[in-house]
Amino acid sequence: MPHQPMIEARPLPAKKRRSMSWNSREGRSVIYQIVAIASVVALGWLLVRNTLRNMRERGIQSGYDFMGQPFGFDISETVIPYDVMSTYWTAFSIGLLNTLKVAVIGIVLATILGTLIGIGRFSTNFLVRKLCYGYVEFFRNVPIYLQLLIWYIVFTEILPSFEEAWQVGHFYLSKNGLAFPWPIWKLGQTLALIGLVLGVIASVMYSRKARRHFDLTGQPKPVLWVSLALIAGLAVAGWLAGGAPTGWDLPVKGDFQIENGAVFSPEFTALLLGLVLYTASFIAEIVRSGIASVSLGQHEAAASLGLNKGHSMRLVVLPQALRVIIPPLTSQYLNLTKNSSLAVAVGYPELVSIANTTLNQTGRAIEALSIVMLVYLALSLITSALMNWFNASAAIQER
Structure with a gap:
């Protein structure tokens, strides 16, 4: 057996020590950052002082002790009750819940419409394609503040009074708003809501499993x-488990307004x-650009597998377009939430409106x-975190 020459082990190079000396580039960069942070902190402290x-010199009180005092104004719309x-x-809290109410509903509706x-911008039908194009160009180029004022005038001046309200079934639309039936809440509605949430989770899991099956076999x-x-079945199962309550609070015309039911x-x-019409115009352009970013070869490959246009769009094009769609879509969700602060123009008592009334009463503007x-800031960070998680879960995994 021939002699194997021994390979001499080379010593590992010693780790380079970080030098904090002014003569070191790394040291100077650290010193610059420390000076910059210290300058920002000092400037902030100076402004606060x-x-x-x-x-104090002007006799203006400061502090958050006023938050424990009773507020002496009426709030026209509230999700939770209050008293004197x-x-x-x-x-x-009422202002925050009102903000969340319009933001959550607005995000869902704007996403679907957009x-x-x-x-529709890719429709082969000329009329549908041009109508979608006209919608985007109109609503995207008219300021949102002006749109809110126009819609407020429509609902308060143009619509008929409650005596002549437009009625479709048990739905009434008038200057008093939109009145619609609302279930009399019992255990069955609570269990149905829980079943609805579980159905959404189950449908998401099933769609992921179906996508993996399609990736492996090519069969949709x-x-x-x-x-x-799944969604409807679990919701109905929860409703049946709760006793299948069928009571509805139906709106009816009263002497002075439409009574009962729920009212927007x-x-x-x-x-x-x-907010929905304005934000949907931007979301539509984001979706259009995301779909356009998918190469034509992907469409042709889907067609060669025998997929129709609907399956091709849902199984091939949109999953790849999501990588382009989700990041700017997050910005539009944030914009819709922050644009809800313009509600002061139409008298809706959201967070900014409550804050304006509060600072006028207490003088605690800051x-x-x-x-x-x-x-x-908290709402924006939470929305960004959720969308980043969704972006990571929707990303196409490279092999």
Whole structure:
């Protein structure tokens, strides 16, 4: 057996020590960053100190102690009840819930409408394609503030009074807003809502499984109808488990207004409609550009597998387009949430409106506005985190 020459082990290179010397480039960069951070902190401290000193000299009170005091104004729309002893914490909570109400509903409706219009831009029907194009160009180029004012005028001046309300079944549309039936809430509705959430989760899991099956075999599975069956089936199962309550609170015409049922006020309806139509025009362009970014070869490959246009769009094109769609879509969700602050123009009592009334009563302008800033910052960070998670889960995994 021939002698194997020994390979001499080379020593590992010693780790380079970081030098904090001014003569070191790395050291200078660290020193520059420390100086920059210290300068920002010092500037912030200087601004706060001068502001507090000027407020003391003018006899202006400061602090957040007013939040525990009762607020003395009426709020036209509220999700939670309040009374004469309710504090400003309750008032700001009502404003936050009203903001979330219009933001969540607006995001869902704007996403659906924007996606449909974005896909419609590729329709082979000339009329549908041009109508979608006209919608985008009109609503995207008219300022959102002006749109809100127009819709508010429509709902408060043009629509008929409640005596002559437009009626479709048990739905009434008038200057008093949109009145519609609402279930009398019992255990069955709660379980149905839980079943609805579980159905959505199950449909998402099934759609992912169907996508993996398609990637492995090239054979598509029905997703839409199975997802709808899961959502509706679990919701109905929860409703039946809760005793199958069938009571509805139906709106009726009273002496002075439409009574009973649930009502979307004209202020809320004008704000929601304006935000949805405006944001959907931007979402439509995002969807259109995402679909256009998918190469023509992907469409041809899907057609060669025997997929129709619907399956090709849903199984091949949109999953690849999501990588382009989701990042700018996040910005539009943030914009819709922040644009809800324009509700003061139509009298809807969301967070900014509550803060304006609060600072007028208490004189605590900095404190009230700082609460609004922190709330919008938190909402934006939460929305970004959720969309980043969705972006990571929807990303195409490279082999």
